[in-house]
């Protein structure tokens with residue numbers, strides 16, 4: 001069934017988040033673009049607001065189970081992508097700096113046991129997968145975790161970790177058995193302050209400068225045995241690794257939503273300036289009579305709709321328990337790439353204003369680039385879609 005009506009509750013979420021983003025993020029966007037690495041203290045007001053991922057409530061013993069509805073669900077994932085779009089319309093770098101909304105939080109929420117949730121659920125958690133020699137091919141990471149009595153001993157280096165300075169814990173990917181390849185890769189929660197776990201440096205970046213990104217060194221870093229997320233068992237198959245990769249099926253639509261938010265902010269500004277310059281935007285006008293800049297505007301508006309619809313489909317599928325690996329990658333590929341094209345074109349059409357710091361257009365152009373890189377580059381998303389469509393394995397299509 002296709003129903004393109006937005007449920008009433010989602011409209012309420014959108015309106016509330018838009019007002020929050022417009023009043024709390026947009027006004028300080030330039031300030032923290034310029035004050036790179038400074039924690040935006042204004043974001044403390046968001047503590048306690050859940051932006052990314054929440055563990056499903058377990059049924060309480062004795063409480064009757066809710067009857068299963070046969071209507072399709074518009075649930076948490078759809079609510080999250082709507083929230084994320086609005087927040088990133090406000091400011092993407094600031095959205096990524098909201099306390100307790102790290103990617104590590106999404107991973108913990110997805111797989112932690114009740115006991116782990118109790119210990120780590122309230123901590124701001126980053127996610128550390130990438131290494132100097134391993135980015136797109138996450139299966140080739142070299143950081144190690146060796147069991148020694150009741151502790152794991154971690155060694156390695158993790159680069160480009162978002163929220164590196166501000167987070168309280170990091171979900172670190174490491175291998176427990178190099179000879180097992182992907183099957184040996186597990187994730188571990190390492191709390192800040194653990195001896196042997198050091199933040200080496202922070203990056204100076206092109207965009208999302210309000211968000212801190214850093215490198216961690218793990219040197220004989222000992223963590224409790226039960227800080228491993230999921231099972232420690234190394235199975236012959238790569239099922240465990242595939243399970244970890246499934247987190248991306250939930251988080252890629254969120255990154256796509258970030259791209260929609262930034263591109264929309266950019267288009268809104270263009271519309272405002274076009275109208276101020278006397279353009280009367282009229283969707284009913286014949287395309288062959290339109291001034292070029294208005295035609296460009298409509299093309300970008302249509303692209304923005306396509307980005308959003310792909311994103312919503314992927315999130316909706318996740319809410320309904322449908323396997324959305326292809327659709328999550330389609331959304332991320334389309335939104336990541338088109339977001340960079342829209343923000344560049346807007347800067348272009350604004351003329352000198354698009355290059356000036358008097359407006360945020362140049363910043364949005366810089367910010368949007370990362371959304372086509374992290375959580376898997378555009379090329380990698382195309383590869384995933386191609387593998388799924390052609391029914392080829394990662395060994396058969398590299």
Ligand SMILES: Cc1cc2nc3c(=O)[nH]c(=O)nc-3n(C[C@H](O)[C@H](O)[C@H](O)COP(=O)(O)OP(=O)(O)OC[C@H]3O[C@@H](n4cnc5c(N)ncnc54)[C@H](O)[C@@H]3O)c2cc1C
Pocket residue numbers: 103126127128129130133134135136137159160161162163205213370373374375376377378379380383398
């Ligand atoms: C600001 C920022 C924040 C980040 N935050 C995090 C974080 O919180 N946690 C984390 O773990 N990582 C993070 N990353 C890392 C990010 O996820 C990686 O940069 C990304 O996955 C790409 O990996 P790479 O940089 O090693 O590029 P590479 O894998 O070396 O790729 C380089 C280029 O080659 C292309 N390429 C690679 N393989 C193929 C292929 N098979 N076919 C076609 N093209 C290919 C890529 O698309 C890319 O264009 C962050 C990065 C940045 C810049």
